[in-house]
Amino acid sequence: MSPSPDTSTDTSADDVMEALVRSAFQVMGVMTRISAEHDLSLTQLRVLGILRDRRPRVTELATFLGLDKSTMSGLIDRAERRGLLKRGKNPHDKRVVDVYLTPAGHELEQRLTDEFRRDLAPVVDRLPHHQRVEFTRLFEPLLSPPLVIKPRVTPQR
Template identity: 70%
Template structure:
């Protein structure tokens, strides 16, 4: 196997492991992977609906349905943009923030067997390399 193929294989295998952890965490809280991503994205920001749809690669109608379902669960809310009253923002509610924190802790716990084998320098290096791959 070429070195590129080895890297690609390792990246795919790690993606499957992470997706498994995310899928189980979402299922435990009746959340899809997309809903998990929305909670993660909105943990520290308030976005226009169109910006959120762009982050997720979704069209506006799909995004509206996703936000509607999360609003019914009390996880997200919509409000007028402070800078432009014609624009609708989406933001996480306190209940959504609490759930996002719990899910994040569960994900970290479930990834710990893999990441715990790395020393602090290796974890920092892994994070750097992953950021380069994702850029």
């Protein structure tokens, strides 16, 4: 049996983690500013991004965002009042409720996407085309399947 690698001393793994965190902070800074400019929370912003090309069930959306169903329902209620999304019967299973963007939601999501591209372009433009292709190829496996953040359980004393 071969010994398991000790990741605590693996400098390359530490470097990758550090780069991921630093890039997340940079992107989250842009997301925070843009969401505030449009009177959205970061979670609402994420919902718009998720719904741009899919129509998940309410429970699937809650799981993906790491939220409980009641929190998700409140978030959906607020976005519905703003006219950004709707709940509706699944076309294949009438017992299931899907969440989807309205035309106004699609329009706002497209404006947000345009703003992200504009604001992140100076960072992306630092890489020549061949490095962008390689970055995307290397990064994609880290994104699929999507990471679902589960709350940490704090031990009771």
